[in-house]
Amino acid sequence: MWQPSERIRYQSSLGPVPSAQAVAQSRLFDPVRVGALELTNRIWVPAMVPWRANEAGEVTDDVIDWYARFAQGQPGAIVMEATGIRDVPSGPLLRLSHDRYIAGLQRVVEAVKRASGGKTRLLIQLIDFLRIRRRPNPETFFRRHLVLSAALLQRAGLDPATPPDEAREALLSLGPARWQQVLDAADYRDLQYGARESVNDVHLPHVASLPHELPELFAQAAARAKQAGLDGVELHYAHAYTMASFLSTTNTRSDGYGGSLENRLKVPLAVLARVRDRVGTGFTVGCRMLTEECIDGGTSVDVSCQYAVALAKAGMDFISTSRGGKFDDAKQPGVGQAAYPYTGRSGYECMPSRISDALGPFGRNRHATQRVRHALRAQGLEQPVVGVGGIHNFAQAEEMLNAQVCDVVGLARQSLADPDWPRKIRDGHASSVRVCEYTNYCEGLDQKHKQVTCQLWDRQGMQAPGVKKTHDGKRRLVAPEWSPIAVITG
Numbered sequence: 011m012w013q014p015s016e017r018i019r020y021q022s023s024l025g026p027v028p029s030a031q032a033v034a035q036s037r038l039f040d041p042v043r044v045g046a047l048e049l050t051n052r053i054w055v056p057a058m059v060p061w062r063a064n065e066a067g068e069v070t071d072d073v074i075d076w077y078a079r080f081a082q083g084q085p086g087a088i089v090m091e092a093t094g095i096r097d098v099p100s101g102p103l104l105r106l107s108h109d110r111y112i113a114g115l116q117r118v119v120e121a122v123k124r125a126s127g128g129k130t131r132l133l134i135q136l137i138d139f140l141r142i143r144r145r146p147n148p149e150t151f152f153r154r155h156l157v158l159s160a161a162l163l164q165r166a167g168l169d170p171a172t173p174p175d176e177a178r179e180a181l182l183s184l185g186p187a188r189w190q191q192v193l194d195a196a197d198y199r200d201l202q203y204g205a206r207e208s209v210n211d212v213h214l215p216h217v218a219s220l221p222h223e224l225p226e227l228f229a230q231a232a233a234r235a236k237q238a239g240l241d242g243v244e245l246h247y248a249h250a251y252t253m254a255s256f257l258s259t260t261n262t263r264s265d266g267y268g269g270s271l272e273n274r275l276k277v278p279l280a281v282l283a284r285v286r287d288r289v290g291t292g293f294t295v296g297c298r299m300l301t302e303e304c305i306d307g308g309t310s311v312d313v314s315c316q317y318a319v320a321l322a323k324a325g326m327d328f329i330s331t332s333r334g335g336k337f338d339d340a341k342q343p344g345v346g347q348a349a350y351p352y353t354g355r356s357g358y359e360c361m362p363s364r365i366s367d368a369l370g371p372f373g374r375n376r377h378a379t380q381r382v383r384h385a386l387r388a389q390g391l392e393q394p395v396v397g398v399g400g401i402h403n404f405a406q407a408e409e410m411l412n413a414q415v416c417d418v419v420g421l422a423r424q425s426l427a428d429p430d431w432p433r434k435i436r437d438g439h440a441s442s443v444r445v446c447e448y449t450n451y452c453e454g455l456d457q458k459h460k461q462v463t464c465q466l467w468d469r470q471g472m473q474a475p476g477v478k479k480t481h482d483g484k485r486r487l488v489a490p491e492w493s494p495i496a497v498i499t500g
């Protein structure tokens with residue numbers, strides 16, 4: 011992953027241990043309404059893909075264990091990982107693209123209810139993404155993928171009548187320095203990074219038709235989530251994926267769905283309208299969106315404020331903010347690997363690590379989130395805003411709420427490091443919290459599509475009976491059990 015050149019090292023900490031009175035009077039443990047839901051506290055576990063579904067995109071026992079473990083801590087809400095809305099093979103990524111996935115989700119709903127004693131609400135993040143190919147080796151690229159054109163042959167100094175196989179071999183033999191000169195920018199990028207479709211590729215029929223297809227795909231998935239007993243959906247309008255790409259200021263589509271701010275908003279609004287139409291007002295529908303894309307020419311917070319207002323006016327029940335996480339500045343993958351949107355500077359902005367710059371890894375999205383919230387309130391819009399970014403102790407969370415940065419605090423990596431965080435803080439065991447060190451070991455596993463665990467606990471108690479392990483048997487899959495009695499008795 012990209013890291014700032016300053017390389018300043020930050021240390022996360024427990025912070026002051028709150029008294030029972032401070033907890034009782036806190037905003038953190040003050041219930042909050044999110045659409046049709048009442049959350050018992052303002053602690054939110056944001057979506058995190060743990061790579062535990064099977065190849066058919068189905069819920070497995072490991073998926074259930076993962077969510078039940080977070081639920082034991084009794085956060086106000088958990089958002090299940092990014093879940094695909096298309097019925098196409100997508101590897102071990104959860105899917106909600108057919109009714110056959112409903113039964114699996116029902117099992118997660120029941121497990122979360124049981125593990126949290128009914129205190130935690132469960133939502134699911136719905137995602138659409140475009141095709142991305144692995145970086146090809148040059149032989150494959152020139153012999154199979156490259157589309158030959160007269161202009162290309164001319165730039166390479168080849169006779170336009172050269173038989174295709176011969177032309178391909180000739181181009182391949184030119185070597186890296188000449189490839190950059192003869193290939194057009196898009197082909198050269200595909201050779202260097204692997205071909206990646208964009209919402210701007212309106213010459214591709216399936217990309218041109220996205221505005222007409224997406225609303226129904228999202229609506230069907232949301233209806234299934236409701237049928238499975240989930241408490242709500244989070245539409246994934248953030249990071250590197252289709253909906254964020256429609257919102258992006260880099261969306262230059264000329265078919266009425268790109269260019270101006272109004273045009274860029276059309277598909278996200280149409281998706282919301284169709285989803286709402288299908289699930290009704292009694293079911294919570296919110297979105298995750300970027301405050302800033304953190305790429306050259308990308309969406310700024312001024313523009314995001316306008317998006318948030320438009321989405322809230324159209325009936326979005328909550329706005330959860332994130333930043334960055336784009337393909338545009340992703341590092342070049344190795345041959346045979348796919349580009350990953352969290353490897354460049356924008357990826358760092360999304361999941362900053364403890365090695366940072368003057369801004370540091372804690373509260374990087376604070377100012378921008380506050381601006382988004384302020385823009386909503388200025389228009390009389392009361393929807394709660396969920397903020398994330400390196401939040402790991404009570405004082406930090408409470409300060410964010412009191413400073414009106416957000417109404418709900420999202421703790422992603424801290425929840426992974428210690429899923430019992432909410433209960434420990436609430437019940438006077440804050441000093442036993444396992445504090446996330448922001449090493450991004452977990453994010454590295456995510457990048458390799460390996461089962462995600464935390465280095466602070468994944469080798470502990472490996473011999474204990476019933477401990478489930480990763481495929482290679484080297485790590486445990488969920489955090490060890492914690493009980494207050496064990497702490498008191500030592």
Ligand SMILES: Cc1cc2nc3c(=O)[nH]c(=O)nc-3n(C[C@H](O)[C@H](O)[C@H](O)COP(=O)(O)O)c2cc1C
Nearest residue numbers: 056057058059091092361398399400421422423456
């Ligand atoms: C392993 C892992 C998987 C993630 N998967 C998702 C995801 O599916 N959807 C999403 O919107 N964000 C995802 N994120 C980003 C987090 O939700 C969160 O925005 C980010 O980690 C910053 O919050 P934190 O500082 O509290 O960790 C993921 C993060 C991690 C570490």
Ligand code: SF4
Nearest residue numbers: 446447449450452464
């Ligand atoms: S591996 Fe654990 S400690 Fe490291 S960043 Fe992830 S959650 Fe935090």
